[in-house]
Amino acid sequence: MRVSSFAVARPAYYDRNAASVVQVVDSSYTPHGQTNRGTYTVAAGKKANLESASIFLLTEAAPTVAARAIATIYILVSAVPCYVVRLDGTAGSTLNTARSAGLNGSPTIYPGEQLLFLTLDQSTGGTIGYNLNAKMTLFDS
Amino acid sequence: MIIRLQLIGSGTGTDPYRIDLPTYSGVVTNETTSRAFADVPVADVPADVAAFVAAYPTVDLTTPLPVPFPQSLANSWAEHLARQYDLGNARWHPVVF
Numbered sequence A: 001m002r003v004s005s006f007a008v009a010r011p012a013y014y015d016r017n018a019a020s021v022v023q024v025v026d027s028s029y030t031p032h033g034q035t036n037r038g039t040y041t042v043a044a045g046k047k048a049n050l051e052s053a054s055i056f057l058l059t060e061a062a063p064t065v066a067a068r069a070i071a072t073i074y075i076l077v078s079a080v081p082c083y084v085v086r087l088d089g090t091a092g093s094t095l096n097t098a099r100s101a102g103l104n105g106s107p108t109i110y111p112g113e114q115l116l117f118l119t120l121d122q123s124t125g126g127t128i129g130y131n132l133n134a135k136m137t138l139f140d141s
Numbered sequence B: 001m002i003i004r005l006q007l008i009g010s011g012t013g014t015d016p017y018r019i020d021l022p023t024y025s026g027v028v029t030n031e032t033t034s035r036a037f038a039d040v041p042v043a044d045v046p047a048d049v050a051a052f053v054a055a056y057p058t059v060d061l062t063t064p065l066p067v068p069f070p071q072s073l074a075n076s077w078a079e080h081l082a083r084q085y086d087l088g089n090a091r092w093h094p095v096v097f
Helices: B047-055 B071-085
Strands: A019-029 A032-041 A046-061 A068-077 A080-090 A098-102 A114-121 A127-140 B002-008 B025-030 B035-039
Touching: A019 A032, A019 A114, A019 B025, A032 A127, A046 A068, A046 A080, A068 A127, A080 A098, A114 A127, B002 B025, B047 B071
Parallel strands: none
Antiparallel strands: A019 A127, A032 A114, A032 B025, A046 A098, A046 A127, A068 A080, A068 A114, B002 B035, B025 B035
């Protein structure tokens, strides 16, 4: 009996020179304009699966005048932002009041695309603690 | 490695404050002086730039560098990033500031 060879399948993405990438922004900021606190760009020949992303905000010092505060994690695709996690509202006036949001879905990030962490606080005075984090698997395209 | 860099942008939705680098984290800014500390992957920093950063340590976001960041090092860094990410020449132009 003759047994033919199996076709060789392409390895799964997690077997293609895979590596974990973790990006974290964990700091306290007074009011500020829209600011990219961190970013990760996928290099040529690579892709990244975003597996986890979350945002936690905590009012650490109450503002004199509370106004809009944003924390968001987004992917920049051809200069168009695609928000994957976002908290957008008025800065809390009560100390130690936490807000949080988590990732929906599991987007793939392609070469040249960027994962970005952005914060904004338009209040007068006060401090917000920001924790934005993401975990992805980077692999050969 | 932590590097003090020039902050670009105007703080608006279409032009947020940012660092002109492909990958960084932990940014702390001073919008008035246009300076920011950022944590940059070691692989993204060429040896000559790392040597400049080590030679002129910075402790705050206000005191100017004793010497300006040389244009030759700026060019070297831009070329290093172009090779590292292979996404087109001179896409990023970070400046130690």
